[in-house]
Amino acid sequence: MRTGTPGRRTASRRGEERFDSFYHATRHSLLVQSYALTGDPAAAHTGVRDAYTAAWRHWGKVSGLDDPSDWVRARAWRLAQRRHGSRRRRSRGEIATPHSAVLTALEKLPGDQRRVLLLTRLAGLSLPHAAAEMGLSTDAAGRLRERATTTLAASLEVEPGAIRGRLLSLADPATRSRLPRASAIRRAGSRRRTSHTLVAALAVAAVAVTSGAFAYQEPDEVAPRRASTPPPRVSEPAPVDRPAPILDADDLLDRDQAARLGPGQRWRTVRTDDNTGGDGINTTCQQERFADPGGVATLVREFKARGAPARSAVQTVEVSESVRQARKAFETTLGWYAGCQVARFQLLTAYRVGDIGDEAQLLTARVWSRPVTSYSVAVARTGRVVTSTLGESVGVRSARPAQLAQSLDDAVSLLCSGAGSDDCTHEPSFTAVPPPPSGEEPGVLAVADLPPVGRISRPWVGTDARPAPVNPALTTCDRADFSRAGVRTRTRSFLIPRAKVPRRFGLTETYGEFPSPDAARQFLRQVQARITRCEDRNEAATVSATRTVPLTRAGSESVLWDVVTEISDDESVRFRIGFVRVRDTVAQVTFSPARRDDIAPRQFDALVTRAGDRLGELD
Numbered sequence: 001m002r003t004g005t006p007g008r009r010t011a012s013r014r015g016e017e018r019f020d021s022f023y024h025a026t027r028h029s030l031l032v033q034s035y036a037l038t039g040d041p042a043a044a045h046t047g048v049r050d051a052y053t054a055a056w057r058h059w060g061k062v063s064g065l066d067d068p069s070d071w072v073r074a075r076a077w078r079l080a081q082r083r084h085g086s087r088r089r090r091s092r093g094e095i096a097t098p099h100s101a102v103l104t105a106l107e108k109l110p111g112d113q114r115r116v117l118l119l120t121r122l123a124g125l126s127l128p129h130a131a132a133e134m135g136l137s138t139d140a141a142g143r144l145r146e147r148a149t150t151t152l153a154a155s156l157e158v159e160p161g162a163i164r165g166r167l168l169s170l171a172d173p174a175t176r177s178r179l180p181r182a183s184a185i186r187r188a189g190s191r192r193r194t195s196h197t198l199v200a201a202l203a204v205a206a207v208a209v210t211s212g213a214f215a216y217q218e219p220d221e222v223a224p225r226r227a228s229t230p231p232p233r234v235s236e237p238a239p240v241d242r243p244a245p246i247l248d249a250d251d252l253l254d255r256d257q258a259a260r261l262g263p264g265q266r267w268r269t270v271r272t273d274d275n276t277g278g279d280g281i282n283t284t285c286q287q288e289r290f291a292d293p294g295g296v297a298t299l300v301r302e303f304k305a306r307g308a309p310a311r312s313a314v315q316t317v318e319v320s321e322s323v324r325q326a327r328k329a330f331e332t333t334l335g336w337y338a339g340c341q342v343a344r345f346q347l348l349t350a351y352r353v354g355d356i357g358d359e360a361q362l363l364t365a366r367v368w369s370r371p372v373t374s375y376s377v378a379v380a381r382t383g384r385v386v387t388s389t390l391g392e393s394v395g396v397r398s399a400r401p402a403q404l405a406q407s408l409d410d411a412v413s414l415l416c417s418g419a420g421s422d423d424c425t426h427e428p429s430f431t432a433v434p435p436p437p438s439g440e441e442p443g444v445l446a447v448a449d450l451p452p453v454g455r456i457s458r459p460w461v462g463t464d465a466r467p468a469p470v471n472p473a474l475t476t477c478d479r480a481d482f483s484r485a486g487v488r489t490r491t492r493s494f495l496i497p498r499a500k501v502p503r504r505f506g507l508t509e510t511y512g513e514f515p516s517p518d519a520a521r522q523f524l525r526q527v528q529a530r531i532t533r534c535e536d537r538n539e540a541a542t543v544s545a546t547r548t549v550p551l552t553r554a555g556s557e558s559v560l561w562d563v564v565t566e567i568s569d570d571e572s573v574r575f576r577i578g579f580v581r582v583r584d585t586v587a588q589v590t591f592s593p594a595r596r597d598d599i600a601p602r603q604f605d606a607l608v609t610r611a612g613d614r615l616g617e618l619d
Contacts, residue, residue, distance in 0.1 A: 019059055020182040023052055026069055027179050028171070033122050034076050035174035036167060037114065038084040039103040045177045047080025049185070056189030070133065073123065074249075077115075078297045081276040099173050102166050105155035111277020113148035116141050121149075122167045135249055135272030135301065249299065251414050253315050253389070253407070258303040260407040261376065261391035261399045262311040270302040275316070282314045283390040284367070284375060285340035291386060292329035295320045310394040315411065317387045330359060330381040331436070333388050337363050337377050339438040340448045343459040344368040347448040351430040353405050357382035357412045362404045362430060368452035374398035378408040387411045405430045432552075434613035441465035442617040444492045445509050445589070449610045454597030456499045465492040473508040473590040475575050477534035477541055477563050478527050480588050482512035489513075501594045504573065509611060511587035513618070517555060520584045524557070527579060531561055540566040549605050551612055555583040558608055562601070576601070578608030582615040 027048065034044035051072050055062045062068045106114055112134065119130035131141035153160045180188075255267040275282065275298045280289030282300055290298060297319040305311035320326040338347060345367050353360035360380035367373045376391040376398035389407060391398055399407070405428040438446030440462065450460045468491035474480045482489045491510040499505075514520040534541050545562040558580040566572045576591040576599065589611050591599060599607070 015059060015063070016186060018063060019056055019186065022063075022068060023182045023185060026072070027052065028175055029123070030069075030073060030076055031179065032168070032171045032174045033073065033118055034080040036103070036106060036118055036122060036170050037077055038080050039107055040080070040084040041174060041177060043080045043084035044174060045179065046083050047078075048076045049179055050079050051076035052179075052185050053189045056186050059189075069123075074133070075297075078274045078299075081274055082296060082298065084276075099170060101156060102170060105152050108155065109148050109151060111273060112136075112271065113144050113151070114277075115273070116144045117148040117152065117163075118167070120145055121164045133249075135269050249301075252299060252301045252317065253303075253411055253414070255303060257407065257410045258313050258315075259305075260403045260410070261313050261389075262305045262309075262393065263399075263403070265305040265307055265311060267303050267305050267313075270304050272299065272301045274298050275300045282316065284342060284392070285336045285345070287336050288332075290318060290329075291316075291332040291336075291388075292318050292320045292325050294325060295329065309396045311392065313389060313391045315387065315389045317385060317411075317415065320384045320386070323384055326381050326384045326386055327359075329386045330379060333379050333386060334361060334363070334377075334436040335439045337365060337375075338436040338448060339440060339446060340365070341459055342367060343457055344452045345448060345459075346451055347435055347446075349401075350433050350435045351401055351405075352433045353378075353380070353408060354429040354431070356380050356405070356409050356428045360408055360412070360428075361433075361436065362401055362408070363435070364398055364401075364404075365448075369457065371395040376404050378404050378411070380408050380412050382412050382415055385415050387415060401430050434616055435610070437617060441490070441492060443511065443585075443614055444490060444587075445494070445607070445611055445614055447494070449607065449614070450494060450507065451599055451603040451607060453496065453593070453599055456496055456501070456597055458496050458499050460494050461497055463493045463495075465490050467491075468510050471510045471588070473510040473588045475563060475577060475590060476538060476565070477531050477543065477561075477575075478577060478579075478588070479530055480510075480523075480527050480579075482510060482586075487512040487514050499597075501597055504592050505594050505597070507589070507591045509587055509589045511585055511615060514584045514586065517584045520581050520586050524559070524579055524581050524586055528559060531563075531577075534563070538565070542566075545601060547605070549609055551580070551609060553582060553612065553616060555581075556612055557581050558612060560605060560608055574598075576604045578604065578611070580608050580612040580615070582612050585615050585618060587611050587615055 030051075031044060031048050034047050035041055038044055054075060055068065055072050062071050065071055109117070115134060116130050119125045119133065120127055125133070127142055127145065128138045131138045134141060136144075149160050149163060152163055156163070156166055158166060249272050252272065255269050259265065259267045275289060282302070295318050299317045301315045303313045303315075318329055320329055340347070346365060348364045348366060351362040353362060357380040360378075363375075363377040363379075365375040365377065367375070371394050373395075374393045374397050376393075377388065378391075379386065379388040387408075389411060391404075391407075393399075398404075409428045435449070438448060440446045441464075444465055445462075447460050447462050468489040469483050471480055471482050471489070472491055472493065489510060489512045491508065493506055493508040495506045512523075514523060531543060534543050542564045543561055544564070545560075547560050549558045549560065551558060558578060560576070560578040563575045563577060564572050565575075574593055576593070578589045580587050580589075589608050591604060593599060
């Protein structure tokens with residue numbers, strides 16, 4: 001005999017009835033709002049349909065909110081704008097001219113002005129309610145609405161009081177495509193709920209198996225393996241797509257958490273939006289509006305610190321349709337900064353962060369202009385979600401790695417909690433690692449690796465890497481001829497176009513891959529011997545500042561020199577030369593400076609170390 005079943009069925013029917021009533025009461029208005037926001041009927045229809053489907057899937061949470069419309073509207077608008085942005089086209093061919101005029105006028109409004117206008121004039125929210133939803137003060141939202149009203153009225157040549165009527169006139173074209181019945185929405189939501197529950201269960205089982213949760217016992221010591229008994233082969237389970245969390249403004253950092261990037265200062269939230277307005281470029285080095293153009297949701301929040309020094313931060317959260325796409329978005333985000341080509345931008349350090357999400361990294365960088373600006377980049381992926389925070393500090397250093405790691409942990413913990421997990425708080429650890437791939441030639445230096453030179457404000461530009469039958473980086477002292485050693489070579493040069501420097505100015509790197517580490521080591525020893533005897537062979541040459549730089553990578557070594565060659569009584573040529581070996585590969589980095597435009601020895605040493613890091617990419 002089953003007990004409690006009638007009660008559960010009654011509660012289930014009541015939940016269905018409440019959802020159906022909510023759906024019928026709000027769907028048409030939300031469809032008009034989404035259409036007014038995007039001007040794209042197909043995107044609006046899809047966004048609204050999927051938002052209600054998600055609402056039923058999370059009805060236990062959504063129905064308990066003060067106003068479930070806020071949750072559904074925010075999701076429908078994000079989905080519609082994302083869908084519209086990925087389509088990159090309009091569908092207005094059959095719309096009457098008056099409706100087209102309203103859409104065109106709305107599209108010309110800046111994103112924040114359009115949103116506050118639609119929230120207050122079409123969705124019926126009070127100004128304080130709309131301001132809170134947008135993450136703005138009531139005064140700021142009021143000013144935006146006033147400007148939007150004035151602009152739209154002028155564009156449509158109507159009085160401000162007539163704007164709501166013109167917005168409501170969009171109902172006819174917006175509702176030409178009918179939404180599914182409530183029962184169909186519920187069925188779709190239930191199917192997604194069931195599939196996500198099954199996937200989560202499989203993920204838990206996979207973790208239990210791979211972590212040894214089903215083992216009979218764990219021995220205190222590991223006995224030596226017998227040669228006749230090969231170890232069992234364990235195949236790694238395929239990655240499982242976990243359900244993406246429901247994304248809302250509460251999942252983002254707040255101003256107190258952002259203050260980790262600038263302790264001792266008060267911070268304020270400047271804006272919160274879905275990054276569908278304007279050009280979508282929110283940070284230095286960002287190359288595209290979205291790291292995942294095919295993602296399903298995005299939120300961006302900007303912060304500023306009060307007073308001096310000038311500090312700001314931008315957090316971006318993107319939700320992808322799959323774990324595979326999220327991994328790619330994670331790599332893309334890191335690549336924006338590892339491959340940045342802003343003038344005088346230099347990538348300084350990289351750290352891998354443990355115990356945060358599925359993967360996480362920290363980067364620090366600097367733009368060596370006046371005033372010097374420091375950047376901290378924290379990127380993490382948890383399941384299908386990628387969060388990144390860029391902090392900017394003018395005239396001072398960026399936050400310490402420990403502060404960056406804690407800020408990143410805050411961001412991931414909020415997303416984790418929003419997904420319903422109970423295990424979201426960890427103690428993050430970080431370890432210095434080579435920089436992420438730059439997107440340029442693997443194995444050689446990237447533009448972002450190069451330090452600034454003197455007073456030159458223009459950016460470095462790198463040539464395409466190519467084989468090096470003749471080593472363009474060699475000097476008369478080292479005579480490092482990789483081709484004679486019969487090894488595979490690649491070379492790349494860096495110049496600063498239109499800078500007022502001598503023609504000989506520039507930096508070149510060449511590497512050779514030897515048959516073995518011993519062969520590479522022998523080649524480097526021969527180079528060292530030739531440079532040591534250079535002054536004996538060439539009276540015009542002076543070798544100075546011989547030094548080595550300790551490297552952390554196993555099987556690595558480096559040696560550096562400064563060489564000056566007198567051309568005449570009044571003129572000489574200086575070279576900074578560095579060799580680095582990583583196992584079986586040797587790279588030479590040679591820089592020829594100008595008299596007043598040089599790289600400091602400390603910076604050149606760090607550059608040779610970075611060349612060794614890049615050689616590791618060849619593995």
